[in-house]
Amino acid sequence: MDxxxxxxxxxxxxxxxxxxxxxxxxxxxxESEELRQLRSELVAMRQAITEGAVRSFRPQxxxxxxxxxxxxRSPANKWDVLLGAYRTAFRFVAIVGLIIIAVLISYNIAHKxxxxxxxxFYASDLTIGKLLQMPVF
Amino acid sequence: MTQPxxxxxxxxxxxxxxxxxxxxxxxxxxxxxxxxxxxxxGPEVDDIGQETFVQFFRSLxxxxxxxxxxxxxxxxAINLSLNELKRRKRHAKLLDENLAENVRISRxxxxxxxxxxxxxxxxxxxxxxxxxxKAVIVLRLINGYSTRETAEIxxxxxxxxxxxxxxxQAKLRQIIADMIKHKS
Numbered sequence: 001m002d003x004x005x006x007x008x009x010x011x012x013x014x015x016x017x018x019x020x021x022x023x024x025x026x027x028x029x030x031e032s033e034e035l036r037q038l039r040s041e042l043v044a045m046r047q048a049i050t051e052g053a054v055r056s057f058r059p060q061x062x063x064x065x066x067x068x069x070x071x072x073r074s075p076a077n078k079w080d081v082l083l084g085a086y087r088t089a090f091r092f093v094a095i096v097g098l099i100i101i102a103v104l105i106s107y108n109i110a111h112k113x114x115x116x117x118x119x120x121f122y123a124s125d126l127t128i129g130k131l132l133q134m135p136v137f
Numbered sequence: 138m139t140q141p142x143x144x145x146x147x148x149x150x151x152x153x154x155x156x157x158x159x160x161x162x163x164x165x166x167x168x169x170x171x172x173x174x175x176x177x178x179g180p181e182v183d184d185i186g187q188e189t190f191v192q193f194f195r196s197l198x199x200x201x202x203x204x205x206x207x208x209x210x211x212x213x214a215i216n217l218s219l220n221e222l223k224r225r226k227r228h229a230k231l232l233d234e235n236l237a238e239n240v241r242i243s244r245x246x247x248x249x250x251x252x253x254x255x256x257x258x259x260x261x262x263x264x265x266x267x268x269x270x271k272a273v274i275v276l277r278l279i280n281g282y283s284t285r286e287t288a289e290i291x292x293x294x295x296x297x298x299x300x301x302x303x304x305x306q307a308k309l310r311q312i313i314a315d316m317i318k319h320k321s
Contacts, residue, residue, distance in 0.1 A: 010303030
């Protein structure tokens with residue numbers, strides 16, 4: 001059988017053909033009993049596929065699915081959501097803090113002639129005892 | 138999205154249980170036809186069906202309604218079913234044994250139920266097709282999507298869908314012919 005005609009036959013079942021293609025297929029169908037037979041078989045097979053499909057799950061599918069999605073909406077998970085929100089907020093604070101520290105250290109390094117080595121990295125020999133003895137307290 | 142469907146989705150996004158339930162009720166048959174069409178009516182299809190809805194509900198905050206809800210859910214169902222097929226492929230030997238057993242059972246039954254047997258044969262034949270052919274046949278012929286919608290769900294060109302439909306049907310016809318020949 002002509003491959004081009006076969007392609008047209010299959011395509012005609014799922015998509016409209018151009019006028020010229022339609023005429024070519026109609027002519028071929030008129031002339032060939034084999035092609036008409038094939039078309040009938042395909043139509044019957046497609047119908048059987050459509051009609052024979054199983055379209056339901058086991059009974060109580062809705063209930064089973066609902067009970068499966070319940071845990072994701074339980075209070076325990078609300079805590080997870082809350083923790084997630086805190087984590088997101090503090091991540092931002094931590095990143096901004098790191099950027100500020102990096103900028104300050106860079107600034108100090110750039111002015112290292114004016115500052116001692118310890119002060120560049122904010123490493124001071126100040127103790128809590130000394131701090132408490134300050135006039136402020 | 139239609140107006141009532143829009144309202145159901147809005148309520149589902151807010152976590153209203155009745156809306157979630159309604160979505161499952163509306164789309165259960167579509168999902169069942171897709172999953173069972175691809176995988177056959179095995180014990181795991183129920184689980185894949187449930188997982189389809191679980192994934193849809195998880196993705197609800199990101200769902201903006203650009204595509205139809207049905208198309209969106211079907212896409213999830215197709216992807217999960219095709220993944221399951223891949224998993225099964227790894228257990229191909231076991232599957233072959235099951236298939237042979239199914240064909241044997243069907244042959245015994247066919248003497249009494251010839252009309253049902255044809256549908257059975259078609260169902261079994263469908264299971265023997267390669268996933269890419271199976272997917273287009275299920276979406277087009279079982280779910281009744283147009284070739285354009287089928288192409289959208291599978292992210293394919295319409296020409297590819299038409300060519301896979303043609304090749305899939307030709308192969309299915311051959312498989313069924315072989316089954317009949319073998320039986321007689």
